[in-house]
Amino acid sequence: MIDLSKILHTPWYIDYLNSIPRETLLAILENSFTEIYVLDKEGKIVYANPAVTRLYGINPEDIVQKDSKQIKEGLWDPYSFDLTKVSHRAIVTENIYYKTNRSIICINVPVYNDQNEFEFMISTSLDNIGAVDLSYRDVRNPIESIDLGFSDRVIGKNKLFKQCMSDLEKAAKTDCNLLILGESGTGKSYIAQTVHNQSRRSHNSFVAINCATIPDGLFESELFGYMPGAFTGANAKGKIGLLKSADGGTIFLDEIGDLSPKMQVKILDVLENKRFFPVGSNKPEHVNIRIIAATNQNLIHAIKEKKFRSDLYWRLNTVKVILPSLRQRKDDILFFITYFLNDFNKRYNTKKIFSKTIISYIINYDWPGNVRQLKNAVERMCILSDSIIVNESLFLRYLDQEEDIEEAYEESFNVEAFKKRTVIKLYSKYKSSRIIAKEMGVSQSTANLLINKYCI
Structure with missing residues (x-):
């Protein structure tokens, strides 16, 4: 591995840099197709080349000598200067630029003086994510692609939505029952899958069931399975239900508000006792599952109208998240x-x-x-x-x-x-x-x- 720091400080290289006219260096910076801008130790932008206009949709004179944190609002996300300042390594982020409606890869490099004090940050941006090989690691100054946490794996910066993501992040670390409410199209199924993926059960099955699409007569046999010869037309070998197939994992009951009163009682038994009875059997089977439920209905109104059991609601409602509409x-x-x-x-x-x-x-x-x-x-x-x-x-x-x-x-x-x-x-x-x-x-x-x- 070549140590670039040694090359940069050799007498030959210093003499070589001094031999390049200042006008040439400026011409290189000003004509670079790659955006380059420099922030001082306080986060003020002290230099920006013309390429920022192409990438950001804003002229250099509009951002130079301004606090990067102040102009960041309404221009780009995420803001990674503070992390870069203390990282001692290059930080790679994928930024969204609002004015140009583009997603761009940014590489931020911190520069330190001989006393290891932060002096400034150099940022460059690329149009093509494929141009950056994130698998490369330099032992002297490794590139780090930052993970901004659970909530940033899901699109959104809105305060209501971020609060939901914060609650879900905490819930994902436990096995608590989870109720996700929200209008149709707000992403309830996607959120449920995300919670499972971030939970300790992620290596086991995630089984999604839409309670509104399975006829009531088939729901019990699909969910609990059945014994051989349990009913006319049953498989001679019986069938393992969806609950058993999710043992150790997560069951997602979508559109829980459409569940029939009969099935509500049986789901309540599963929640309370972690057991169920296959159709045609008097012997209970036990499962280790987590239940996430979702609906676009107002369950409180459904309870008042005697369409949904209050005891089931409170069992499901250990943690409740209401996803905001768009x-x-x-x-x-x-x-x-x-x-x-x-x-x-x-x-x-x-x-x-x-x-x-x-x-x-x-x-x-x-x-x-x-x-x-x-x-x-x-x-x-x-x-x-x-x-x-x-x-x-x-x-x-x-x-x-x-x-x-x-x-x-x-x-x-x-x-x-x-x-x-x-x-x-x-x-x-x-x-x-x-x-x-x-x-x-x-x-x-x-x-x-x-x-x-x-x-x-």
């Missing part, structure tokens, strides 16, 4: 757009990007189908766009096509209602046609027309 976490929508668009670009071998206007429209939309609907919309627009830049006409067309999906959603899917709601919301906040035009990606005269039509 309209409650609009500050996360850009994360999702970037993530989904990158995913579909890789899948379909395209390089589509969203225009500023369509991003504004997407963020201002309420998304009654939540994350699932947003993902579907991004994929559809990525596929149907004839140009690299996906513009707002495709989104408005998407709304038109979805108008009749369900009468309850009619206003949410109506293009005119959407425009009206957007203008009213922005006008109540800014009272400025110039700002509204900028937010909507339209001319100021168009913004004035919309304000006069809907607000005045």
Whole structure:
């Protein structure tokens, strides 16, 4: 292994650097295709080359001599200067840049003086994640790819969502029963799988059962299994149920609110005694399982209407997490757009990007189908766009096509209602046609027309 520090401090190399004209070194920095910027020991940006405009969508003069922590908000995530400062190694992160709607690999290198005191940080960024070989480890100054924890494996920075992730991270370390509530499309199934993957049971099975899709007559035999000859048409050898197949692992009961009263009693017995009776057997079988349940229904109302057992509810409700809807976490929508668009670009071998206007429209939309609907919309627009830049006409067309999906959603899917709601919301906040035009990606005269039509 070559020790670069020895080369950098040899008399030959020092003389060589001194022989290079200052103008040449500056020309190299200024014409580098790779972004380079430098932070001093306080985190102030003291240098940025022109490549930052291409990657960040912001000019060097807009960030130089400013505190990087202050300008980070609204520009990129995550912020890794503090970690780099004390790491004594290069830190690699995958950053999301909001203004350019891109995901970029950043390599931050700390520089120390002869007294081992931190002097400054050099950051470089790359467009292609494949350009960085994270398997490389240098014994003198190893590269470390940081793991930002449980909550950062799931998309989102919204405060409500991060609190949910914090609660789930704690719950994942235990075997407690877990109840996940939230509207359809908020990611309950994905969250349940994530909790299992981060638990001590991760090496065993994760078995997901949708309580709404299995007919009541088959549910018991599917869940508990049955003995040979237990009923007409039964397998002559019997059948091991889903509970037994998940022994040592996790059972995820999705749409638990649709469970019949008869099955609610049997699930309660499993929760209380860790046992069940296969169909056709009087001998109990015991299992070591963790139960995670989820529903989009209001179980408290169901209990009042005698449709759901209160004792089952409180058994499931050791830890309860209510996932916020997408309209409650609009500050996360850009994360999702970037993530989904990158995913579909890789899948379909395209390089589509969203225009500023369509991003504004997407963020201002309420998304009654939540994350699932947003993902579907991004994929559809990525596929149907004839140009690299996906513009707002495709989104408005998407709304038109979805108008009749369900009468309850009619206003949410109506293009005119959407425009009206957007203008009213922005006008109540800014009272400025110039700002509204900028937010909507339209001319100021168009913004004035919309304000006069809907607000005045």
